[in-house]
Amino acid sequence: MQIVETTNEGLKRGYSVKIAAKDIAAKIDGEVAKIAPQMNMPGFRPGKVPANLVKKMHGPALHQEALNTTVREAIGKVIADNKLRPAMQPQIALGEDYTEGKDAEVIVSIEVLPTIPAPSIDGIKLEKLVVPVSDAEVDEQLAKLAGQAKSFTDAKKGKKAEVGDQLIIDFLGKLDGVEFDGGKAEDAALEIGSGRFIPGFEEQLVGAKAGDEKTITVTFPADYQAANLAGKDATFDITVKSVKVPGEAKIDDDFAKNLGLTDLAQLTGLLRGQLEQETAGLTRTQMKRALLDHLAAGHDFDVPPSMVEAEFDQIWAQLQQEAQNEEDPAAALKEIEDEKDEYQAIAVRRVRLGLLLSEIGQANGVEVSQQEMNMLLNQAAQQYRAEDRQRFADFIGQDPLAAAQLRAPLYEDKVVDFLFDKAEVTTREVTREDLQAAIEADEAAPAPAAKPAKKAPAKKAAAKADDKAEDKADAKPAKEAPKDKAPKKEAAPKDEKAEKKAPAKKAAAKK
Structure with missing residues (x-):
């Protein structure tokens, strides 16, 4: 040879x-x-x-x-x-x-992977913005729960419906005097002011009494899901069968027990924990971005073009998909096209940070255990049909790159947590608004050594370098070359489901 x-x-x-x-x-x-x-x-x-x-x-x-x-x-x-x-x-x-x-x-x-100088992880200073959860926030969540659990009882005879009351109605919708599909219902429950029906529908029923019959005229929204109704004027013949008034749910131990809990104290604790978990996630996002900015600012080395190309293709595909969901897809596509160079710079930053974190993780013994890998595999396999899950597991076991992609997000978190532990962290209490503003300010800031600051386009967060910068953090040298002309490997197919229309909703209901 x-x-x-x-x-x-x-x-x-x-x-x-x-x-x-x-x-x-x-x-x-x-x-x-x-x-x-x-x-x-x-x-x-x-x-x-x-x-x-x-x-x-x-x-x-x-x-x-x-x-x-x-x-x-x-x-x-x-x-x-x-x-x-x-x-x-x-x-x-x-x-x-x-x-x-x-x-x-x-x-x-x-x-080949670049030779990366041993990253210095000493002297990293980070500020941790924390948001204490107040009793008022917990009470607000309790009130929302109570509002969702409210019940309605029959009103006194002759009562005129008000905002907040519930009507039981029959209705029949017509376009130009002709009944249309999905525009008919009997014994439909409508809470006035809920916004569940199309604009103008609920408002015209304020003041209605049990036994009333009336015809109202409404205009379907231009973006209504049923194309044959979008932007059209329609009439609805309505019979009011009853008027009901809301009953207030008392927030006490019995209320908590109806939710399957022991008492009100347990419910309050759960709500507080949920709020604390939510704000902790925001705190981590802010700290992580600050950490990555610190690392990006201190390291500059060539990155493999093929890795950058693959990363950019992933960013670009996501942006194009999101652009299609905008009100004006053509304008959204033009906007991202005009900023293509910026997204290319983001791809470079992502790959560089991923390689850097990989180097830090490997140098400091950060690993994903087999038990953790099995957990990831089981979670990912749930997206496949039961009969295809073993094929998926076999595919991951035979393809090192696929296994690395599956492992990467967890590996990233473990390396970031390692660096958090090594960093000098100062804590400052702020409001939720201040924390959110800090995160948004970071999103608008230029990526270090990447691009000048400018107005972020719609959905730009999808391509923000820090959101997924370290997906290559688990990158390792390929141990074995593929076979020449070997059969192509592919993951177990996803459950192919025929595209189905959503169950027909009442035409008056707002999507």
Whole structure:
């Protein structure tokens, strides 16, 4: 086997590998020796089929397998002999003039990970903005729960409906005097002021009494989900069957017990815990962005173009998808197109931070345990049908890159937590508004050494470097090159569900 380096530019490496025909032939003989004892052929005793007949029967398959194995070993030798750390799977190409029985030339292109100076993790200073949860906030959540649990009782005879009251009605919708599908309901419960029906519907029922019959006119919103109704004027014939008034839910131990809890104290504790967890998440977001800005400002090194391209493609696909959901998709697409260079800079920052965190994690023994990996695998497998989950698990077990992608978010969190523990952290109490403002200010700020500050486009948070900058934090050198012309591996298919329309809602109901 002869290995000649053909390219050494930046992080790109290229090699020409010549494999002698005799080495491939030896591999074929090895494959024949493996399968011959298991073959049966008329006229021969089991396991005694001559090698030449085995080759005649299975020649192309044996040659392909031998070639794959030889190429894989060659790539492994290239990586080992040159002490390379591939950033992505090497690209390999077999010489066009190769035919069976001749020497083979394999062209290998590899992008390697940069040599990163040992990152300094000493002297990191961070400010932790914390938001104490007040009794008033807990009381507000209790009141919301009570409001959701309120019940209605029949009003006194002759009572006129007010905002907050509930009507039980029959209605029939018409367009130009003709009934339309989905515009009819009986015994429908409508709380006036809830905003559940289209604009103008509820307001015209204020003052209605049990037994009233009336016709109202409304205009469906221009963006209404039913295209045949969007922007159209319609009439509804309404019969008011009863008027009900809301009853106040008393916030006490019995209220908590109706929710399946022991007492009011337990309910209050749960609500406080939820609020504290929510604000803790915001605090972590703010601290994490400050940490990443610190790291980005102190490190600048070349990053593999293929990793940047893959990261940018992911950002771009997400932005384009979100642009399609905007009121004016064409304008949204133009906006992100105008800022394409900025998103390219964000991709570079993401990859650089990911590699940096990977270096820090590996240098300090940060690992994802097998137990944690099993947990991630089980969670991810839930998106597949039960019969496909084992296929998905097998795929992850056989593909190091897929496993790294699955592991990356947890690995990122563990490295960030490690750095939080090492940092000098000062704590300052702020209001929720102050904390949110600090996060938004960071979103609007320029990425260090990346781009000038400017107005953030709609949905730009989806591509903000810090939101997912470290998805490459678990990056490790590829240990093995893929087989040449090997069967393509693919994840177990997702549960293919036919696109279904949502159950038809009453035409008057607001989406």
